[in-house]
Amino acid sequence: MDLFLQQTVNAFALGGTYALLALGLAVVFSIMGLINFAHGELMTIAGYVLMYCGLAGLPFLLSVPLAISASMVAAVLMERIAFRPVRNSSGATMLVTSFAVAMILQVLFQNLISTRSQPVLLPQLLSDSVTIGGLVIGVNKIAAIVSTLVMLVVLDRFMKHQKTGIAMRAAAEDFGVARLMGIRANTVIAGAFALSGLLAGVAAVLWVSQRASVDPLMGFMPVLKAFIAAILGGLGSLRGAVAGGFLLGFIEIYLAAFLPHEFQEFREPIGLGIVVLVLLFRPNGLIPSAALKAIKV
Amino acid sequence: MKKFLLISTMLGAAAFSMPAAAETLRIGLATAQSGGLAGYDSPVVEGFHIAVDEINTAGGIGGNVMIELIEKDVRSDAAQTSIAAQELVDEGVSVLILPCDADPALAAIGIVSSAEIPAISTCASSPTLPMIGGEYMFANFPGxxxxxxxxxxxxxxxxxxxxxxxxxxxxxxxxxxxxxxxxxxxxxxxxxxxxxxxxxxxxxxxxxxxxxxxxxxxxxxxxxxxxxxxxxxxxxxxxxxxxxxxxxxxxxxxxxxxxxxxxxxxxxxxxAGHATEGSPLAAFNAKYEQITGNPSETVFNAVGYDLVKVLEAAVIAAGGSTDPKELRDAIANLENVQGATSLITYKGTDGMPVREVxxxxxxxxxxxxxxxxxxxxxxxxxxxxx
Missing domain, CATH: 3.40.50.2300 (Response regulator)
Incomplete structure (x- = not known):
């Protein structure tokens, strides 16, 4: 039983990180219909800022906000430079643009920083663990769970009570009508990118605090997981993205924890098989986006 | 006259298709300078360059065989490795250098064995590499x-x-x-x-x-x-x-x-090694710092230097020849080559060198x-x- 609880804590921590990542993708997708595959590179940028701050001797508590702001600024710039010119193009054009942005950034990291992975100095505290009720929980796990919860609450309040947040929800439901009501498209879209940058930044701090290094291709794996989580939850739906993230985290951890040893090698295909199975029964995801209405796509 | 033209063309073509002139050792590097393996291949290639520059400044291997490098980035990708290997073979290299991991290096096997050009992986350590790769495939790391x-x-x-x-x-x-x-x-x-x-x-x-x-x-x-x-x-x-x-x-x-x-x-x-005082590795690290201005952060720099030392020894053992087949035989019979990290022996192995761990x-x-x-x-x- 203890083991089960312990693994559940692990699943919450991993699922929370996935939820933040998926939410970052979903915020932009719900408004623009763009799956931003350069989202992972925002994480890499935040990771490099953490690394340089560590080298410069800044305290970690100061590096974290700097890294998150850098990722937000990068997200807004990304929108202004790469995505605004193709805003009204087809989904395929925007998708290819996001791949191009991701590749260009990766090559820039490789050429301007290093092809090798760079160590990130982390405070010892993040590697420690505490014992709560017989469960040994790593501080970075607690940090992951707490920051996920804080982000979700803040985001929820922002979307419900702030003018920009409400405008973003309106735009997600019907961008055309929202604009007719006087909502500025540029503000809403820039806001969505800033928000996705914020989420990427927080996720990057959690991600990097586990691996202790940053490399040019670091962003690929998280964005892939986020994509799976977002599809699982229902593409375009923010609540769905959170649900998808947590479900993916639970699937991965429970399989790694309780699958018999002979099957461990096939853990990933089995995990993806479960995702496919869920989608067979709920083709629009766990919590489908309202914008889809009842149409099956 | 026609006959003369034909013969001279044929001779010319034959001479052109020879791997390299006797005074130059052409080495083709198909290594991962980007992607997941770049963290290993790029320091190896750094050390490789230091050794090549040192040899060329001193007048070449044995004082007369200059080293010429043709480099391609394979992006840590198996398919790209075999494409790059083919291009390098077409350019007439005498030796191929393949990426650090056994899996992309194995992608070039077909090309290596049909071209009969010796290939050495920068730092793959899987003993199955030369086993599957056949007699032209060598490794450069303790298995x-x-x-x-x-x-x-x-x-x-x-x-x-x-x-x-x-x-x-x-x-x-x-x-x-x-x-x-x-x-x-x-x-x-x-x-x-x-x-x-x-x-x-x-x-x-x-x-x-x-x-x-x-x-x-x-x-x-x-x-x-x-x-x-x-x-x-x-x-x-x-x-x-x-x-x-x-x-x-x-x-x-x-x-x-x-x-x-x-x-x-x-x-x-x-x-692969440790820089104890007075060791060849300590000497290499000092050289590295002098040339690049930064201390060497990983032993893979020295492993790249080792690789050139092996090739140098092979050319000398082959009597200054740069013929791929003669070089292969020479590499396979090398014994106690002093590299930066260790003594390196290929003799008696299937291509997985005996080196210090x-x-x-x-x-x-x-x-x-x-x-x-x-x-x-x-x-x-x-x-x-x-």
Missing amino acids: DNVQATVSASWAYEQGHTSAYIVYSPDTQYTTMPLYFSEVFEKLGGTILGQDTHSIGQQDFSAIATRIAALSPQPDVIMTSSYEPDFPSMLKALRAAGVTSQVIGSDGIDSPTTFSLGDVGEGVVFTT TLIRVKDGARELVGQPSPDASLIPAPRMQ
Whole structure:
């Protein structure tokens, strides 16, 4: 039983990180219909800022906000430079643009920083663990769970009570009508990118605090997981993205924890098989986006 | 006249298709300068350049054979490796240098064996590479099975009797713990269990929790995972309260391992060398710092220097010839070539060189030499395909 609880804590921590990542993708997708595959590179940028701050001797508590702001600024710039010119193009054009942005950034990291992975100095505290009720929980796990919860609450309040947040929800439901009501498209879209940058930044701090290094291709794996989580939850739906993230985290951890040893090698295909199975029964995801209405796509 | 033209054209074509003029050794480098393997190949190629510049400044190998490099980036991709290898063969190189990992290097096998040009992987350590690659394929690193024998013997000598292994079936290299468990059991130790992970897996908490729940705890945990997996795994283990001795391999010979703080302390791993005072490696590191302005952060720089020393010795042994076939035979018969990290012998092997294995411990965020033991030959497991 203890083991089960312990693994559940692990699943919450991993699922929370996935939820933040998926939410970052979903915020932009719900408004623009763009799956931003350069989202992972925002994480890499935040990771490099953490690394340089560590080298410069800044305290970690100061590096974290700097890294998150850098990722937000990068997200807004990304929108202004790469995505605004193709805003009204087809989904395929925007998708290819996001791949191009991701590749260009990766090559820039490789050429301007290093092809090798760079160590990130982390405070010892993040590697420690505490014992709560017989469960040994790593501080970075607690940090992951707490920051996920804080982000979700803040985001929820922002979307419900702030003018920009409400405008973003309106735009997600019907961008055309929202604009007719006087909502500025540029503000809403820039806001969505800033928000996705914020989420990427927080996720990057959690991600990097586990691996202790940053490399040019670091962003690929998280964005892939986020994509799976977002599809699982229902593409375009923010609540769905959170649900998808947590479900993916639970699937991965429970399989790694309780699958018999002979099957461990096939853990990933089995995990993806479960995702496919869920989608067979709920083709629009766990919590489908309202914008889809009842149409099956 | 027509006949003369025909003959002269044929002669010209024949001369042109000869691999290289006698005074130049053309080396084709198809290595990963970007992507997942760049962290290994780029330092190797740095060391490679230092050795080549040194030789060329001194007038070439043996004073008359200059080295010419043709370099291509294979982006850590197997398909790109075989394309680059073909292009280099078409450009008439005498020797091919292939990427660090056995899997992309194996992608070039067909080209290497049909062109009959010797190929050396920069730092692949899987003993299956020359086994599958045939007589033209060579490695440039202590084999996985030899490294595992050294670390398992060390662990057993330290009084550790139980072990747990974590490996990834994704590549040949990351299955080194299977060799470890074979040797460890042969010595009399017990393997308490094993786990697999995939390369690039971010989260090791499930595995760490399972190991933490074992009673009794394993004395040793062995893995050959490398960045970014290794730091994540180690942090997860320590956070779950596992205090067992962790043993790794050459893939973690990187700055990250030494900057993990308390978590990294005490980790022991096998690698290709250690710069003791007055050693060739110390001399190389000094040279490296003088040329690049930065201290060498990994032994892979010196491994690249070794590679050129092997080629230099082969050209000299072949009497200054740059003919690929003669070079292959010369490499296969090299004995005790002094590299920057160790003496290197190919004679009597199938292409997996006999080189020194060094055990390093992370202490106070720096390297501490544990030993450079010669493994007991009867313990070394046979190469196996995973």
